Amino acid sequence: MPETKKRIGILISGRGSNMLALADAVRDGRIPDADIALVISNVADAAGLTKAAARGIAIITLDHRGKTHEQHDQAMAAALREARVDVVCLAGYMRLLSPWFTNEFKGRVLNIHPSLLPAFPGLHGARDALSYGVKFTGCTVHLVDEHLDHGPILKQAVVPVFSNDTEDSLSARILVEEHRIYAEAVAMLLHSDWRIEGRSFK
Numbered sequence: 001m002p003e004t005k006k007r008i009g010i011l012i013s014g015r016g017s018n019m020l021a022l023a024d025a026v027r028d029g030r031i032p033d034a035d036i037a038l039v040i041s042n043v044a045d046a047a048g049l050t051k052a053a054a055r056g057i058a059i060i061t062l063d064h065r066g067k068t069h070e071q072h073d074q075a076m077a078a079a080l081r082e083a084r085v086d087v088v089c090l091a092g093y094m095r096l097l098s099p100w101f102t103n104e105f106k107g108r109v110l111n112i113h114p115s116l117l118p119a120f121p122g123l124h125g126a127r128d129a130l131s132y133g134v135k136f137t138g139c140t141v142h143l144v145d146e147h148l149d150h151g152p153i154l155k156q157a158v159v160p161v162f163s164n165d166t167e168d169s170l171s172a173r174i175l176v177e178e179h180r181i182y183a184e185a186v187a188m189l190l191h192s193d194w195r196i197e198g199r200s201f202k
């Protein structure tokens, strides 16, 4: 029987709230006709791993230590291929992917970032937005290429910055939108007709 459901692989390093949001969206049919095929963590005690396992999702840990960057990415690619994934979602995966990996899964790797790219790429999207003094920030789902927080954008959501915000309060407001647009973006990538012109999804 040909496989009809799309298979989603998720890479995490930490708490895994975006991973759970994608699992919820699959369960609720907001990402239709799909399964979470595999969650990979490079950190053995990532809280997200326990949460995924509690949902009955297949999990593996692939420790990046003691391997070259490409060796680690090749190990992940082998596991993702074995799980026959159609799309790879980075969900708080705290390592850059090698050009080898992004090329191998070209057009099939998504990332969620807590700012309105191209503003505030890097590790501290909410903190950097606060210190810059912007009045609005947000989050971005984009295709991953070989550059940091860079590929074509599928979805963005805008979040206001309040004068009494802390990094934590702003991050929490952004996170609610992350969970919403990540599921929408995955559904769009898997099930809509789209093309990329230049950097733009059409």
Ligand code: GRF
Binding pocket: 014, 015, 016, 017, 018, 019, 048, 091, 092, 093, 112, 113, 114, 175, 178
């Ligand atoms: C999120 O803010 C995401 O935008 C960023 O890393 C954080 C991961 O959080 N890439 P979680 O592990 O999904 O809860």
